[in-house]
């Protein structure tokens with residue numbers, strides 16, 4: 123088995139900023155409520171004609187530049203997204219064409235907020251076995267397209283963005299262990315009920331606002347904390363490390379209170395948590411991706427550091443990955 127590492131990262135956040143003050147004018151909420159309950163101050167939104175592939179292309183180009191890998195050298199592209207441009211073709215195929223990555227196979231995965239860590243784990247398999255050399259992994263979302271802007275329970279939480287990572291064989295360090303979990307029995311806690319084959323789009327699904335995110339946030343909160351704790355513990359123990367060894371903890375950015383609770387249950391010092399939720403909100407698969415990119419760019423991670431990626435989302439699914447940088 124070959125050692126696999128992340129050799130480049132890049133991100134793209136749309137320019138438009140929606141602040142808590144802006145939301146106060148749209149629904150019955152307050153900056154105080156949003157800040158204290160979630161930690162979010164603002165989030166980014168796409169412009170009218172921007173879709174997930176547009177964000178993905180910019181993030182992917184930045185990651186390829188950072189990795190010094192040409193698009194033609196990619197063997198595989200995996201995009202994690204729950205808001206693809208179309209039901210089909212996949213975003214990964216649109217990206218393959220836009221990048222000119224003629225030699226690359228391409229597919230999307232659907233693992234919601236855990237999508238980026240799931241995609242990294244999938245990419246690792248191909249490289250470790252020697253099937254592929256360079257794999258591009260993208261986490262990209264336009265959650266504003268499935269957000270009900272009349273529902274204060276959800277619309278204050280989400281944002282749009284994308285980030286990408288290039289994975290390749292490395293001589294030392296790299297991914298030390300991975301873990302993935304799932305509990306499909308609680309899938310109704312977080313879903314978009316309309317627009318699929320269960321409830322195809324109709325006047326009725328639109329009138330009932332079934333094409334928007336429905337979330338039972340309060341019930342999810344405890345499960346999120348428990349699942350992310352489990353994922354972090356399992357991934358660390360699989361490579362013989364403990365929380366004390368972690369230099370940078372990069373979790374999915376669902377809620378500041380969830381992240382601080384997970385870190386304290388794992389025994390990771392609060393200052394080791396990387397946050398970007400205050401400026402971007404929850405961007406599902408793009409949250410972990412942009413958080414990793416931000417931590418690298420802000421030099422919160424240096425060579426030799428132990429990094430713990432940990433995510434949880436709709437499905438329910440969760441996963442973690444320990445990387446020696």
Ligand code: COA
Pocket residue numbers: 150151152155156159160235274275276278312339340341342343346376377380404434435436
């Ligand atoms: N502004 C003001 N009040 C709001 C509000 C808003 N934007 N949204 C909800 N409220 C109100 C509720 O109506 C409720 O009022 P009530 O007590 O009169 O009924 C009150 O605030 C408390 O609501 P609750 O849902 O219990 O709040 P909470 O502390 O659980 O915070 C979340 C809500 C969504 C922020 C939180 O539950 C959460 O982050 N959940 C987990 C999300 C998650 O993990 N998702 C999966 C991964 S992406």
